Amino acid sequence: MASSSAPSSASSSLPAILKSEWTKIRSVASTTWTLVAAFVVTVGIGAALSAFVNSSFQDMEPAEQATFDPTLVSFSGMTLGQLAMIVFGVLVVGTEYSSGMIRTSLAAVPRRGSFLFGKLSVATGLALAVGLITSFLSFFLGQAILGGRSIGIGEPNVLRAVIGAGLYMALIALFSMGVATMLRSSMLALGILMPFFFLISNILGLVSATKKVAQYFPDQAGSKIMQVVPGAMGSDPVPYGPWGGLGIMVLWVAAAVLGGYVVLRKRDA
Structure with missing residues (x-):
């Protein structure tokens, strides 16, 4: 009896789940290439705009x-x-x-919370x-290009902005995972997220009637962590600081992940 349940228990252990999810990500070429694209686009456009x-x-x-x-100029490529x-x-x-692998994954890891935690982690x-x-890399390359107008990483708040930019990218990915878990469809999730972050958020942020609402969107709030100079480049002031903005983004991310967990728990694979 004990021996028959051992394989299931072993496969459901946290180290086994983490190893399995790492293998899945590495084995899908598209996920690897999207990370490469994020790196190349952000660094390349940041350098060009600098x-x-x-x-x-x-x-x-x-x-x-x-x-x-x-500092903010060197992160100009973050938008794309x-x-x-x-x-x-x-x-x-x-x-x-889309591949139907979710059934196999949940059969191997019946505890859906553990499965989702491992995947997202x-x-x-x-x-x-x-x-x-x-x-x-975006920061150091951008500052090298800016020359006499550059700033050192040891200046006040600069290191916070650089680390914050990395946190911002990770939170964007995690938010997207939460939304995709809720919708259970890549096409539907991309059809909502891509227009929202690329068009809707930016447009609403420029319209006087809606900009006070748009400043609390995850991208607009979270991106404040990358600013060193308040009101940088003539931007409108906001009622929160860099860490406050990142905190707002974290709340959006937490809501998306929680929503994904509820859907995963309540609905069949």
Whole structure:
């Protein structure tokens, strides 16, 4: 009796779950390439826009020159880079449903909370590692391009902004995983998340009637962690600081993950 239940118990142990999820992510080429794309796009666009800003600095508005934030400029590629991180988060979860592998996974790990925790932990850890590598390289490359307008990583709040950029990328991925778990479809999740982060959030943030609401969206609130200069580049002030903004984003992420857990627990595979 005990021997027949041993394999199931062993396969449901946390180390076994983590190892299994790591193997799944490595074996799916699309998830690996989305992380590569997030890195290349963020660093590449950040470097290109740093060069553009450096060459056109004298043509900027006086208010933008007065609030020039070289750290934030080096993260200019984050707007597009985060889209690749969203795709990564969605694929980590959605591939299981589209391939039908979710049934096998839940048969091997009947405790759905443990299964979801293992999957999100491995994927978020990987996203955080890539995010931090991306943020540090984006910063140092951007500052090298900005030359005399650059800032050192030892200056006040700069290291916080660089680390915060890596945290932001990981949280975007985790938020996407939570949404994909709720929707149980890669196409549906991408169809909602991509337009929201690329278009809707930015548009609503520019309209005077809606910008006070949009500043509490996860991307707009979370991105404040990357600013060193308050009101950087002439941006509108917000009623929270960098860590407060990241805290708002964490609440969005927690809600998405909790929603995903409830759906996973209540519905059949």
